[in-house]
Amino acid sequence: MPGSEPIGGPAPVDGVLPASARRRLGASHFGVYVHVPFCATRCGYCDFNTYTAAELGTGGSTAAYVQAALAEVRLARRVLEDARLPVSTVFFGGGTPTLLPVPDLARLLRAIDAEFGLEPDAEVTVEANPESVDPAYLAALRDAGFTRLSVGMQSARPHVLAGLDRRHTPGRPEQCVRWARDAGFGQVSLDLIYGGPGESIADWRASLDAAIGVGPDHVSAYALVVEDGTRLAARVRRGELAAPQDDDLADKYLLADERLTGAGLGWYEVSNWSRPGAQCRHNLGYWRSADWWGIGPGAHSHVGGVRWWNVKHPRSYAARLSEGDSPAQGRELLTVEDERIEQILLRLRLTTGVALAALAEVGRKAAAGAAADGLLDATAYAGGQAVLTRRGRLLADAVVRDLVD
Numbered sequence: 001m002p003g004s005e006p007i008g009g010p011a012p013v014d015g016v017l018p019a020s021a022r023r024r025l026g027a028s029h030f031g032v033y034v035h036v037p038f039c040a041t042r043c044g045y046c047d048f049n050t051y052t053a054a055e056l057g058t059g060g061s062t063a064a065y066v067q068a069a070l071a072e073v074r075l076a077r078r079v080l081e082d083a084r085l086p087v088s089t090v091f092f093g094g095g096t097p098t099l100l101p102v103p104d105l106a107r108l109l110r111a112i113d114a115e116f117g118l119e120p121d122a123e124v125t126v127e128a129n130p131e132s133v134d135p136a137y138l139a140a141l142r143d144a145g146f147t148r149l150s151v152g153m154q155s156a157r158p159h160v161l162a163g164l165d166r167r168h169t170p171g172r173p174e175q176c177v178r179w180a181r182d183a184g185f186g187q188v189s190l191d192l193i194y195g196g197p198g199e200s201i202a203d204w205r206a207s208l209d210a211a212i213g214v215g216p217d218h219v220s221a222y223a224l225v226v227e228d229g230t231r232l233a234a235r236v237r238r239g240e241l242a243a244p245q246d247d248d249l250a251d252k253y254l255l256a257d258e259r260l261t262g263a264g265l266g267w268y269e270v271s272n273w274s275r276p277g278a279q280c281r282h283n284l285g286y287w288r289s290a291d292w293w294g295i296g297p298g299a300h301s302h303v304g305g306v307r308w309w310n311v312k313h314p315r316s317y318a319a320r321l322s323e324g325d326s327p328a329q330g331r332e333l334l335t336v337e338d339e340r341i342e343q344i345l346l347r348l349r350l351t352t353g354v355a356l357a358a359l360a361e362v363g364r365k366a367a368a369g370a371a372a373d374g375l376l377d378a379t380a381y382a383g384g385q386a387v388l389t390r391r392g393r394l395l396a397d398a399v400v401r402d403l404v405d
């Protein structure tokens, strides 16, 4: 959950969708995201919508959150009327969803199933901080119907974790993967961050090797972003820590791609690699502009060409729902042109790329230039598709900007 919200209009108190959106219900994959806004401590780099117990103070209990989130699941069903919308993916993200007791997560999942129906092979992901789970917890999650675990590893090197102000014990994420396997999880993912303060290329190689060594099905590797308002940003500003450098980030991206690909994890989105068939189906839904409802404080939703976002603080969120109102703070109706541009922005980041036919004339000219410069794959280009090469992925943001012109 990024810190700033898009600019949009007000959202109706009852959450009702315009007829144009209701007509499109069921036309695409439907996913549910559940945002759990709690963390034991805040990592220095993170500006997600999440709160420690001290930040929450009184009146923001996890129990109140669970009641409110259950109320939002019921509200979602009312708003979506009787449209048949079986849920093919659920993603509990955060924050740290695994700070909640398993019975609470299980109640939320059962409520989604009761209201919408989970497809028999639904992908049900939960994000975990390595310190927040143990073998018994993971076994209980698996029994409750969770199928995929995504663990925040970030780095295997103690001084890099310290520079990120990250409090977990080195080695614990790898242990979590082994415990998850023992508990019967068939899909396990690790999150890594590169470009942290004091991280050498050898440190990054060691982190990649530690991640690969434990045999994950999926790895997300993100370049460190120095977000405004974080402790990291303050320390960089004071000159205590060095900001990530573009050349170093590029070298580390290339190393990640080489190592992960060599280990049988192919890229399928610029920052995501998986073994064949183990892509995150929920995130693919976002990148393909499918429909999803985001439950929880600050969660974003996208249904039938309408996008909205909830109030951010858990207290205001719970207060709205306890009055029977929608927790949506603002919303926008996407025009056909907005949707076309959004599809290009998101799809170009995938291995499947974008059809050249979807581009405007200026964009098609830019694509020809990018193909000639080796930023788009020549074979795919000849077949009418814009797909980033490895070098193109390093410059993904710039290439995408040119293509949507």
Ligand SMILES: C[S@@+](CC[C@H](N)C(=O)[O-])C[C@H]1O[C@@H](n2cnc3c(N)ncnc32)[C@H](O)[C@@H]1O
Binding pocket: 045, 046, 047, 048, 093, 094, 095, 096, 127, 128, 129, 130, 151, 152, 153, 154, 191, 192, 193, 222, 223, 224, 225, 226, 227
């Ligand atoms: C919700 S957290 C994952 C679960 C759990 N909260 C944890 O951190 O262990 C999502 C991921 O976003 C990534 N992330 C957050 N802030 C970031 C930043 N400023 N730069 C790069 N990656 C970031 C981290 O890799 C983190 O694991």
Ligand code: SF4
Binding pocket: 038, 039, 041, 042, 043, 046, 047, 048, 050, 094, 095, 096, 129, 152
């Ligand atoms: S544990 Fe995860 S969500 Fe919480 S502050 Fe750290 S990176 Fe952000």
